[in-house]
Amino acid sequence: MDTTGILDEALQRLHGSGPERLGRLTNHAPMAVEALSVRGQAGTVHRWLDLYAHKLEEFPSRVEPVTPANWRAALGDPRRAADWIDHFEREIADRPWRDVLAQWWPRLLPGLCGGSTHPLIRVGHAVRTLLAGEHTAPRLAELAHGLGYWAARHQPVADLAHLPGAGADGAAAALDAVPPLTERHGTFPDRLARVTDLPMWAATITDPDPDPDPDRARLHLLDLVRAATHRYATHGHGDEIMLVHAATAPNAVLRTLPALPPAQWAPSVRAAWTASAAVTAMYAPDTPVAFTPPGTFTPEEVFERARAHGDEHVIKLTDTALDVGDEQALAAALRCMELNEPLR
Template identity: 70%
Template sequence: MDTSDTGGQLEEALERLHSAGPERLGRLTNHAPMVVEALAARGHADAVHGWLDRYRGRLEDLPAAVADVTADNWREALGDPRRVADWIAHFSRELSDHPWRAVLATWWPRLLPGVYGGSTHPVIRVGHAVRALEAGASAPRLAELAHGLGYWAARHHTVSGITSLPGAPTARASLDAVPAVHTAEGGFPARLAAVRRLPAWAEHVTDPDTARERLSELVRAATHRYATHGHGEETMLVHAATAPNAVLRALPSLPRDLWAPSLHAAWTASAAVTAMYAPAEPVEWSPSVRLTAEEVLERALAHGDEHVVKLTDTALDVGDDRALAAALRSVELSTPLA
């Protein structure tokens, strides 16, 4: 896809969105930039504005700036959500002065330890922005990368002190071995603080190509798992698949020496989400009818929920029947967008 493939509709949608902040009500993520990119990338640019019209009541204005983020003070601004407009402005300047892949390569290792921030939404937004830029650069797509990186920097949140448990040879078995966090108290930050043990998996991988293969395996396993475990929390468990897939999408735009660290960060994020929202028991589930990939996408679009659309987008990347079944399971479990 290049910019002409979307008829300029993705650009128009992003321009509509860039006066809005990355969150609403101080904690809920604005998913619109990710969804419109997914629809455009999947050949549904003609549906972008209609979907956005349905979603626009959930948008809030971008918060006011506080003070410039600079090369000298960026560390003290990292992880401060009040500085989101400052961070977006900083990345807008960086992207006007340097090639976007160079900016991404500089900041990716700085931001990667904070992948948990914003319930993993910032890295997901960056993954969508990178895919759009790889398809064809434009001013609104560069601005979207600035917004994604700015959101990630403002919500940067690290985790330490997690004990490594014995892992399993495969991503699927290792996700099955993740111990559940037995608490229903609080939101994502409180649940994340309760995650103290996670299985090790692929921790010795250093070869970039192997890292990419293992990351693809993780995305496939987490997507498949949603069909049988998504009822634990139909919204949040989507991120066990979409967060590592965002990292996977970014790999080709990054230096190869960042691929293995990216795998390790993606694993811990996916495993942590799995721990935080695990159901008491899996359920056996399969769709009543077998649909094509395009039919599944059309059902997701008609349903409209942002997480359903994004999981379906990831399921289409995986591309097999079990992944499509997971997407249909999200349609069944989730509340449609009004």
């Protein structure tokens, strides 16, 4: 974790900006600078921000304070993003951040697909930083921004029909069994509304259980993150940006688990699977293609290539690929660099 203070400087610089731009496109900068800092590239953060700055918009206007009496009415209202961020800043100032997270995680989890899963991913980056280092004011504020963005973009998935039995051999088989949408056009919310059924996966973990095993939940999430990351190498061409989130969204849940009560781990697996499988249904191509990496590289070399490339999605997927840590994951990161335009 960065100990230079650069990450805190960058977060302070970013907290004057809103979580979105152009109506609903996400501000990825807080996630990218956290990943750069974690992976030993803190010295490049401000230069990267200078290149990204044209994508930032001013912090949104406030409507009215979110309170214990009115929060349900404000949930899922993107006009209330500033109100929600203010609310979580007050909450985290008054109570330990883990207590706030544990209270709100079950409330927010059903809506983790809101904002195309970006709010969840932002929370995962913020929690990783807090678990690994000091609880500085900018890092606590970043958690408040992530939770506030999630609450404002909260979007529950409609009740799904569960297709039988896929994935007994693991998450990779389950993702292969996800039926693609017949109409793959429109925005993320438009497509999400068309997702009506998904294969069952890890039923022994995700079904209600009076005594769930939290470690088994963690192992299932590891399997899902690995499978979704590997799959990008052969399926990322279906949508080079959106399919990144099939891996980074469940990884955000995985990163958050250590900060949550163990009783919340099993429900988190169900939500992570729903997000990853839904993104797969909405954007995966009909046919995979083989990908041969342009050489053999160490994880550090792959991340250096991602930093030089600069695209925020490339940085985030490469960060997740390094968490997975094997050659196929690194190949997925290299494929992501090939498919996406560099940041200029």
